[in-house]
Amino acid sequence: MSAVLTRRPGLARIRATGSPLHLLCLGLVAVVVLAALAAPWLVPHDPNDVDLGNALAGPSAAHPLGADAAGRDTLSRLLLGARTSLLGPLGVVVFSTVAGIAVGTAAAWRGGWLDSVLSRSTELVFAFPGMLLAILIISVYGEGLLAPVLALAVAYLPYVSRLTRSLVLAERARPYVSAYRVQGHSALQICLRHILPNIAPVVLAQSTINFGYALMDLAGLSFLGLGVPALTPDWGRMVFDGQSAIQHGYPLSAVLPCAFIVLTVVAFNVVGERWADRIARRDR
Numbered sequence: 001m002s003a004v005l006t007r008r009p010g011l012a013r014i015r016a017t018g019s020p021l022h023l024l025c026l027g028l029v030a031v032v033v034l035a036a037l038a039a040p041w042l043v044p045h046d047p048n049d050v051d052l053g054n055a056l057a058g059p060s061a062a063h064p065l066g067a068d069a070a071g072r073d074t075l076s077r078l079l080l081g082a083r084t085s086l087l088g089p090l091g092v093v094v095f096s097t098v099a100g101i102a103v104g105t106a107a108a109w110r111g112g113w114l115d116s117v118l119s120r121s122t123e124l125v126f127a128f129p130g131m132l133l134a135i136l137i138i139s140v141y142g143e144g145l146l147a148p149v150l151a152l153a154v155a156y157l158p159y160v161s162r163l164t165r166s167l168v169l170a171e172r173a174r175p176y177v178s179a180y181r182v183q184g185h186s187a188l189q190i191c192l193r194h195i196l197p198n199i200a201p202v203v204l205a206q207s208t209i210n211f212g213y214a215l216m217d218l219a220g221l222s223f224l225g226l227g228v229p230a231l232t233p234d235w236g237r238m239v240f241d242g243q244s245a246i247q248h249g250y251p252l253s254a255v256l257p258c259a260f261i262v263l264t265v266v267a268f269n270v271v272g273e274r275w276a277d278r279i280a281r282r283d284r
Helices: 020-042 074-110 112-127 130-141 146-172 175-182 187-223 235-241 243-247 252-283
Strands: none
Touching: 020 074, 020 252, 074 112, 074 146, 074 187, 074 235, 074 252, 112 146, 130 146, 130 187, 146 187, 175 187, 187 235, 187 252, 235 243, 235 252, 243 252
16 A cells, blocks of 8 residues: 555646646647648648749748749748658657667666676766767768667767666665565566656656757758758748748748747657646645
């Protein structure tokens, strides 16, 4: 009985705050995700359909958000670009979170030399700039989404592993863990069934914040021409392609994807920080 009473609330007990800013950002996240999922059915034109006669055209009935320097429909590229722009950060978050949880849990539970080796290794990775690591890997394997996603996942892993380690250390000292060990439960069972569900809300809150930063980093790589291939609709690539249009007085094709990047990053960060703040208040 005491084992149940001493457990902290799990994911189902954590509720979002009701502040207007949080609800607005949560709604924006939902709209962006739904738009990315439904993009193939929403796009009015082929995003790669080049029409030089329509280059840098302003908003019209046929092209509600105008066209870029190659005459491609801006709205279609924004909608389909959302899929690539969200898929990359999702890969970074999934890889870094899964690996970070495994590393942090092993270091906290086993302790000793394993804790020292894993902690020092993650600190070395933590000291190496993620963007520089991504650029180095891209220079070896060429442009594409996989190389920068893996590089940034490695760079983000220390954030998750250090957080997980501290949370698992705190949970391991609680009475319910000792009770389960006395009952004969293995370390793997205790971690998977009891400790990880208890720390999941905090880790997921951090992963939500990491998602926003990963989106910004990947967009920055695409802006430098080091991310997705040239014909792939992507917000960062659209800003890169729209540089020349800005010089000619047609900023819309570059400003719109830039605005989407900023708003989406801010929305994910606000949602993650509000969630983390809510969890911290409940644990006091």
